Amino acid sequence: MKKNFIPECISVGVLSERTGVSVSALHFYERKGLIKSQRNASNHRQYPKQVIRIVSIIQVAQRTGFSLEEILLELQVLPNHTRITLEDWEALGIRWQDELDRKIAQLTELKNMMTDCIGCGCLSLERCKLLNPYDELGKKGAGPRLMTP
Numbered sequence: 001m002k003k004n005f006i007p008e009c010i011s012v013g014v015l016s017e018r019t020g021v022s023v024s025a026l027h028f029y030e031r032k033g034l035i036k037s038q039r040n041a042s043n044h045r046q047y048p049k050q051v052i053r054i055v056s057i058i059q060v061a062q063r064t065g066f067s068l069e070e071i072l073l074e075l076q077v078l079p080n081h082t083r084i085t086l087e088d089w090e091a092l093g094i095r096w097q098d099e100l101d102r103k104i105a106q107l108t109e110l111k112n113m114m115t116d117c118i119g120c121g122c123l124s125l126e127r128c129k130l131l132n133p134y135d136e137l138g139k140k141g142a143g144p145r146l147m148t149p
């Protein structure tokens, strides 16, 4: 057997070895519905080899700041959740790039707002843009908006 040969179905150990993701993390992904296995005759989990690519995509997405819930939503809209094609990966990349641009813009805005807070410490609902951005609470009316009945 060639060294790089991958059989159609692989164990969780092989999947871990191939992806660098711990067995416990792979089981966690499975509980979250990100990857799927089937039991063989010996009742051991077996993953289709395409799962290696899915786990790699999960790793990339997590490194770029996406939550597992966001990743799951993206994977679920792919035509075939168990086999990700090059076209699927390109489409995902474009969507994630747009989302990253949005997050970067949001974080840059927060960073700029924080400039006013440095050395202040007032945490005023009227003045602090971090605590009450765009006076969102003021739009809801007068009075103590953060108090619960």
Ligand code: FES
Pocket (backbone or CB within 6 Å): 116, 117, 120, 121, 122, 123, 124, 127, 128, 129, 130, 131
């Ligand atoms: S803490 Fe004073 S403006 Fe934010």
